[in-house]
Amino acid sequence: MFQAKLACMIPPIASRFVAGETPAELLEHARQLEARGVRTICNRLGEHYERPEPAIEDRDAYCELLTDIANAGLGACISVKPSQIGIGIDEATFRENLRVIVDRAAEHDQFVWIDMEDHPTTDVTLDAYAEHAREHEGVGVCIQANLKRTPEDLHRLADLPGKVRLVKGAYDEPAAIAHRENQQVNEAYRDCLDLMFEQFGGGIAVGSHDPAMIEHAIERHDEHGTDFEIQMLMGVREEAQVELAEKYDVWQYAPYGGKWLSYFSRRAMERKENLAFALRAVAGR
Numbered sequence: 001m002f003q004a005k006l007a008c009m010i011p012p013i014a015s016r017f018v019a020g021e022t023p024a025e026l027l028e029h030a031r032q033l034e035a036r037g038v039r040t041i042c043n044r045l046g047e048h049y050e051r052p053e054p055a056i057e058d059r060d061a062y063c064e065l066l067t068d069i070a071n072a073g074l075g076a077c078i079s080v081k082p083s084q085i086g087i088g089i090d091e092a093t094f095r096e097n098l099r100v101i102v103d104r105a106a107e108h109d110q111f112v113w114i115d116m117e118d119h120p121t122t123d124v125t126l127d128a129y130a131e132h133a134r135e136h137e138g139v140g141v142c143i144q145a146n147l148k149r150t151p152e153d154l155h156r157l158a159d160l161p162g163k164v165r166l167v168k169g170a171y172d173e174p175a176a177i178a179h180r181e182n183q184q185v186n187e188a189y190r191d192c193l194d195l196m197f198e199q200f201g202g203g204i205a206v207g208s209h210d211p212a213m214i215e216h217a218i219e220r221h222d223e224h225g226t227d228f229e230i231q232m233l234m235g236v237r238e239e240a241q242v243e244l245a246e247k248y249d250v251w252q253y254a255p256y257g258g259k260w261l262s263y264f265s266r267r268a269m270e271r272k273e274n275l276a277f278a279l280r281a282v283a284g285r
C-alpha cells in the first residue's frame with residue numbers, strides 16, 4: 001500500500017478518490033482491494049468529448065486495460081461514460097466505439113458497464129445497451145431512480161440478460177421529468193428496487209452509499225433470493241465496503257487517469273465529510 005502511494009503521481013489529497021494516473025497504479029489498487037474481498041470497476045476519467053480523437057484514445061485505452069486486467073488475473077471490470085466514447089459527437093461514433101470495447105471484453109470474458117449521463121442521452125444509451133445485452137451477458141447499464149421514466153425502462157430491461165445498476169442520479173434534471181427532492185428520490189429508489197427484485201432474475205446492482213437503500217435491497221434479496229451486488233465509489237464508506245463484502249458481492253468504482261482534478265473537486269465539494277477530509281490533508285493533519 002505504502003509503496004503504491006509513493007509511486008503514484010496523484011497528490012495524497014486526491015488519492016482517496018482516484019486510484020492513480022496510470023493503469024499500473026489502478027491495477028495495484030485493484031489487487032489490494034481484491035485481497036480485502038472487494039472487486040474493482042475501473043473508470044478512466046474523461047467525459048463530454050466533442051471530437052473523435054479523444055474518444056478513440058479512451059476507447060483504445062479501455063481495450064488495453066481489459067487486456068492488462070486479464071493478464072493480471074484480476075476479477076475487475078470497466079465502466080465507460082457514453083460521452084467519453086462519442087455520444088456527444090453522434091450516435092454512430094458512440095456505438096462503434098462501444099462495440100470495439102465490448103468485443104475486446106468478450107475476448108477476455110470480461111464485463112463492461114455503461115454509465116448513464118444526462119437525460120438527452122438516455123434513449124441512445126439504453127438502445128445501445130439492449131443491442132449488446134441481447135448478444136451476451138457481459139454488459140450492464142446504469143439507470144437513475146430520479147428520472148420519472150425509469151420504472152417503465154426497468155420493465156423493458158427486465159427480460160434482457162445483462163445487469164442493471166440502480167443509482168439515485170447525479171445530474172440536475174428538470175422537474176418535469178425528474179424527482180428533485182431527496183425524499184422523493186429515495187422513495188423512487190425503493191420502488192425501483194422492489195420492481196427489480198420482483199421482475200429481474202438477477203443482474204441487480206445497487207449503486208449507492210446510502211445505508212437505508214442498501215438495507216432495503218438486502219431485505220428484498222432475503223425475500224426473493226435474487227442475486228445482487230453492491231457498488232460504491234472509491235473513497236466513500238470504504239470500511240463499510242469491506243464489511244459488506246464478508247456477506248455480499250461488493251464492487252468499488254475506482255476512477256483513474258490524468259484528468260483527476262475536476263473529478264476530485266466534485267467529490268470534495270459534494271459532502272461536508274469529504275471537504276473536511278480534503279482540508280485536513282492540506283493542513284497535514
Ligand SMILES: Cc1cc2nc3c(=O)[nH]c(=O)nc-3n(C[C@H](O)[C@H](O)[C@H](O)COP(=O)(O)OP(=O)(O)OC[C@H]3O[C@@H](n4cnc5c(N)ncnc54)[C@H](O)[C@@H]3O)c2cc1C
Nearest residue numbers: 115116142167168169170207208209210231232233236253
Ligand atoms: C458505483 C456508482 C456508480 C455510479 N454511476 C452513476 C451513473 O452512471 N450515473 C449517475 O447519474 N450517477 C451515478 N452514480 C452517482 C449516484 O447517482 C449518486 O449521485 C451518488 O451515489 C450519491 O447518492 P447515494 O445513493 O450514494 O446517497 P446520498 O443521497 O448522496 O447519501 C445518502 C446517505 O449515504 C451516506 N453517504 C453518502 N455519501 C457519503 C460519504 N461521502 N461519506 C459517508 N457517508 C455517505 C450517508 O449516510 C447519506 O446520508 C454512481 C454512484 C455509484 C456509487
